[in-house]
Amino acid sequence: MFSALLIDKGEAGQTTALANLDEADLPDGDVSVDVEYSTLNYKDGLAITGASPVVRRFPMVPGIDFAGVVTASTHAQWKEGDRVVLNGWGVGETHWGGLAQRARLNGDWLVPLPAAFTARQAMAIxxxxxxxxxxxxxxxxxxxxxxxxxxxxxxxxxxxxxxxxxxxxxxxxxxxxxxxxxxxxxxxxxxxxxxxxxxxxxxxxxxxxxxxxxxxxxxxxxxxxxxxxxxxxxxxxxxxxxxxxxxxxxxxxxxxxxxxxxxxxxIDSVMAPREPRLAAWDRLSRELDVDALDTIAEEIALAEAIDAAGRLMDGKVRGRIVVDVNR
Structure with a gap:
């Protein structure tokens, strides 16, 4: 079992709650990941609050980002223990996303976590x-x-x-x-x-x-x-x-x-090909002062993400919100 935010929709409308899910519930994919950190973006705020019809399949685990460690893989590029980052590709919209302790997805969507960053720093980005x-x-x-x-x-x-x-x-x-x-x-x-x-x-x-x-x-x-x-x-x-x-x-x-x-x-970040993604992360690892990340980001627990999404949509958030999905 693992913890996740879960968005569902019924006759009374959309609901978002912290849920305990079984790994068997995870969607299909050739790479499984233990998620360490996720984050809240504007699109996540839209999804969690229901302010815009971002979610296209229900139930849905939101979160268009995560950083974590590969636990199983049949993908040629990834092996157990690899540290990876996910951004976009419709995750959190049509495929379960990163506001959870576990994820399973297409390995083509992943890039390596740059050595310059911890998982938390990558999600501050x-x-x-x-x-x-x-x-x-x-x-x-x-x-x-x-x-x-x-x-x-x-x-x-x-x-x-x-x-x-x-x-x-x-x-x-x-x-x-x-x-x-x-x-x-x-x-x-x-x-x-x-x-x-x-x-x-x-x-x-x-x-x-x-x-x-x-x-x-x-x-x-x-x-x-x-x-x-x-x-x-x-x-x-x-x-x-x-x-x-x-x-x-x-x-x-x-x-x-x-x-x-x-x-x-x-500039599209969701479906950008692999090479521009790698170039963007390389630039960040070379040019971004990691000390600036402490200024830019605040950290919250997974259970706090629903309230934080509301703050984000109300324009009350400065910089970035990092989500520790394991607390």
Whole structure:
């Protein structure tokens, strides 16, 4: 038997509770893992609270991330004792996820736990940090360099934003962090932000072309925020978009793209192929100061994850939430 969060749905609606499950209940897969740590992401918050129809099969164990140790494998790449990380692939949506003490899944979805990190540190990074690394890599691959000007990070106190600020600052960029939490300015500056903006400057309708400010942007917010960020990006600059915290809409014009040569790059972390995943984790292991993880992350027990998901959806969480599934 093992402990897990279990989401189910009946005539009265969705319920989420801590449950004791039998290993025989685990879904099919060629690798079994003892999970050490998981984490709460925005998508996990949506799933656990039922705020959005993220879960597509019931019952479901949520959790789009985990780090742990392989206990059994018929997959050619993995053997008992290997330390592994899982991010995305529909886990926690269509396949049982990481907010549990055990998991069984397709070994193709796993990557090695970098030697630079413990399992807890890997989950302090989680999908949010891995996505931030994909965004930073996209900017660098597209030619954005520190001497070209400031880089904007929106949703900066969130998981993606916090890690993006830290990675960009370590890479030598001058980072402007946009947040709605003025009280967290010191937190963002500790991560490496040079300036902190009120997100209200970007959150409302704006002109299609605005004063050029940013050499690059990492946006996890979408909607008017993304539209304004594009309208303020310098000639030839690049915007990496990975989230929709403000909304899925994009109320913008083509003007920044055809008059300033701005590039808008979509960043998907869920179904990203293996090579970009490995590159993103390699960048994190080389460039992310592990001491920053203590600033970014708080730790909770598995039983606390339901309440924490509510806090996350209410915008009351700073940085990352690590879940010790074994307490």
């Amino acid at each position: 989680g999908t949010a940090g891995y996505t931030a690394s994909l965004c930073v890599g996209a900017l660098l691959d597209h030619g954005v360099r520190p001497d070209q000007g400031e880089v904007l990070v929106t949703g900066a106190t969130g998981g993606v934003g916090s890690v993006a600020v830290a990675l960009l600052a370590k890479a030598g960029f001058t980072v402007a962090a946009a947040t709605g939490k003025a009280s967290e300015a010191e937190y963002l500056k500790r991560l490496g932000a040079a300036t902190v903006l009120d997100r209200a400057e970007l959150a409302g309708p704006g002109r299609p072309m605005q004063k050029e400010r940013w050499a690059g942007v990492v946006d996890s917010v979408g909607s008017h925020t993304l539209a304004n960020a594009c309208a303020q990006t310098r000639y030839g600059g690049t915007v990496a978009a990975c989230g929709l915290a403000q909304g899925m809409d994009f109320p913008a014009s083509v003007a920044p793209f055809i008059l300033r040569g701005v590039s808008l790059l979509g």
